[in-house]
Structure formats: structure tokens, C-alpha cells
Amino acid sequence: MERALPGGTRGILHARAGLERFHAERTAPPPPLAPFVGFFWVLHWDLRGRAPHRQRLLTLPSVHMTFTSYLTGGATRARIVGVVRDEFVEEIADEGRVVSVGFRPGGFRPFLGGDVPVAALTGRFAGVDEVFGADGLALAAEIFAAPGAEEGLGLLREFLLARRPAPDPSAERAASIVERISARPGLLRVDELAEDVGLSPRGLQRLFHEYVGIGPKWVIRRFRMQEAHERAASGSEVDWAELAAELGYADQAHFTRDFTAAVGTSPARYAREAGADREAGA
Structure with missing residues (x-):
């Protein structure tokens, strides 16, 4: 088992x-x-x-x-x-x-x-x-x-x-926006996110620079890769073209390039290796 x-x-x-x-x-x-x-x-x-x-x-x-x-x-x-x-x-x-x-x-x-x-x-x-x-x-x-x-x-x-600081509404707002990105791996555009959270794109960039440490575009891309990684590691059969479309990619080739850059190997190969890990640990 x-x-x-x-x-x-x-x-x-x-x-x-x-x-x-x-x-x-x-x-x-x-x-x-x-x-x-x-x-x-x-x-x-x-x-x-x-x-x-x-x-x-x-x-x-x-x-x-x-x-x-x-x-x-x-x-x-x-x-x-x-x-x-x-x-x-x-x-x-x-x-x-x-x-x-x-x-x-x-x-x-x-x-x-x-x-x-x-x-x-x-x-x-x-x-x-x-x-x-x-x-x-x-x-x-x-x-x-x-x-x-x-x-x-x-x-x-x-x-x-x-050393617990005083409550910081901007810190809480930054955290809630990142949670929103995490829950929407198909999110693509910074301007769409900014409108969704009631900020201008520049205001969103400033908030992330000050509180998160990196821009919203990187965060959007990273949570897309987290979702793709979890699907690849899940053990379930994955239709890569369908997943690429679900995550907002125009084509599977672009998705594969991004996944390989982030994870170090292609999604199909990662899924095979994860399957071998499961069998070895069963």
C-alpha cells in the first residue's frame, strides 16, 4: 500500500x-x-x-x-x-x-x-x-x-x-493577495489581479516590493508552477496540453519550458520519476 x-x-x-x-x-x-x-x-x-x-x-x-x-x-x-x-x-x-x-x-x-x-x-x-x-x-x-x-x-x-510588532494592515493585505493568487493558478495578468483587489498595477507593485519582496508577476508564475508540480507528482494521469491550457498557457511548449526551468526537468519526466519514487517507497 x-x-x-x-x-x-x-x-x-x-x-x-x-x-x-x-x-x-x-x-x-x-x-x-x-x-x-x-x-x-x-x-x-x-x-x-x-x-x-x-x-x-x-x-x-x-x-x-x-x-x-x-x-x-x-x-x-x-x-x-x-x-x-x-x-x-x-x-x-x-x-x-x-x-x-x-x-x-x-x-x-x-x-x-x-x-x-x-x-x-x-x-x-x-x-x-x-x-x-x-x-x-x-x-x-x-x-x-x-x-x-x-x-x-x-x-x-x-x-x-x-518582539511581536503592532498589527500592520498592509502586511495583512499583502498576505491576503498572495493567498488569492495561490487559490487561482489560472490567473495570468498583473492588471487583472490589481483590478480584482482594488489597486492600480503600480500600487500593487509597490505593495509587493515593500512587503512581499518580489513582484506580483513572479508570484503568479510561481504558484502556476506549484500547481503543475503537484499535478505531476500526484500519480494521476495528466493531459499536459489540457493542464497547460488550464494554467493559462497559449501552448504546451511554453508550459513545458517554464516547468523545466523551475523544476529542472520536463513535466512528463518528472511524473515518471515521481512514480518511481512512489514504487520504491511503497
């Missing part, structure tokens, strides 16, 4: 194969942080005696704050990961863990303060001290010294609760 994937695997390419090498778990934020935080997450792996693993991700328009401990060698890394536009591949080896928080689209902007837009972090891996100063470095040291991931998550939650 085929095993179901756990929740929280969206964006993990070849998730079944990856989860043979690492364990990932997401937890919901406490209610006071829910306007800003999408989820907390932990990743743990033990590949001692096995080959390193390279995991590719199909990223979403979110900022993450990550605390990585390479338990075998003792190295650590604390950083704020802005929206990743292009390919994102992470290699894991030996034994390690990541304690992290994924912010809602728009939800990190209130923590930045001042006039710094989230776009200033896009495509960057900033040290936690760039935003949180010495307090961020102290938090990192505490998380790395914690005996387990759950204790590290508790420290991270308390840190953010102590």
Missing part, C-alpha cells in the same frame, strides 16, 4: 525520495504570531555512513529565519533567507538539524521596522544580526546549545513573541 506524504511538503521536489533521507515537521504559530508567521519547522537528518543528499526546492514568496547545526562537525549557521527567485538547492551530509520559522508573505516586513523593504532581502542570505543585532546572535547561540529541536523551537517562538 502506498504511503501518504506527511503535511508540509509543498515545494519539496521529489519529496518521497527526500524524506527517505531527512525528517521534516511543521507546526502552527501561537495565535499572537499568526498574523506574521506561517509556520515553524524543523528538519533533521542522519546520513552518517551514507552519501550526501542534494535537495531541490520550488520556493514560495516567503522569508525564513533558519538556525542550522551540523552536529557531526560542530559547525553552525544562522541566517535570514529572503525570497529566492531562482533555483534553490541545499546539500546535507553526516548528521544535522535546522530550526526555523517561515513568515507569511508580507509578515516579515513589520519586524524590519524603518523604511527597509522586504525586497532588500530578496536573493540574499543575511546574518540574523543584520535585522536583530546582538539579540539575534544571542538567540542563535541559545538555539545551537539547546539539547533538542523542540527546545530550540521554544526559544525561537519566545524571541518572536517578545
